[in-house]
Amino acid sequence: MRLREKWDRASRTYDLITFAEDLRQADGKRRLFSLAKGRTLVASVGTGNDIKFLPPGLDVLAIDISQEMVEKARPRAQRYEGRIELRVMDAQHLELPDESFDTAITACTFCSVPDPVRGLREIHRVLEPAGRLLMFEHVRSEIPMIGLMLDALTYLTRWIGPDLNRDTTANVRHANFRIVREENVYFDIVRAIEAVKASGVD
């Protein structure tokens, strides 16, 4: 199944499936996203559940690969106390100029992007020098037994949604970001990552 179709389909049940997580992870997301400043890229916005955690007054471009997700996000975007533009776009191919954002935000994005390093390099490209990357992601646990379980479950979950065993921290470094802070939100699986754009290329 193509990626766009997969997430169009997932948009129908996404809010239901993430209902409890939305409540349980609210504090962590609000704390992390409060660091956003200026022109902000949100990749990927999904159904717009996380818009309520953004600090007011930002100038936001929120993208998602799924048209259905973007349509679901629209009413939530209208309630935001700031400026939000919604666009359908692939995080691996950002149709955006270089160095045009101060902050990039991702929430459960790089568990789904097929080539995460490529997507992160795209974000690196569109961020201003020393631009900030704020990520709220679930990753593979470093606890061996839990990590193996996540590996096994990924065979199932990738058909309907995300991978559960990505090493997103390593991917962030590969994409030439410097990690400033990492916080375990739930176990070492759900993590808040704050990184800044490092200069130069790998």
Added chain:
Amino acid sequence: MTRSLRSLFFVGDCAAGALTAMATTLAVRLLVSPPFDMVAAMMLGMAVGTLVHLVLGLVLSPLLGMFELMVPGMFIGMYGGMMFGMRDSMQDTPLPTALWVGAIFGVVVVLGVEFWNGQLRKRSVAEGGGR
């Protein structure tokens, strides 16, 4: 998250843990009885417990969160399934007793996982991140 909501989730986690363990107890009981080979019973219990926790995790995750169910559920299903299988291969425990023991085991695992999670969260803040 408000304190009352946090408490509600805590109660929900404990109830889900107890339910997972009781369902595992029941499923293992249906398959294993003396004189079942103990090693085979343990392996079967582990497989059954894993299956039970995956199914219950799928059903309950919209209410409690996928990862918050999966981590304790995995320990309850796998280790609980093994222990219940071992017990049921050796002795004929009355079902109500087995279910109570299962429920207590489930809650104890949830409390242990909660404590472990607290330690991991503290560590990440204290170290200022980085691996």
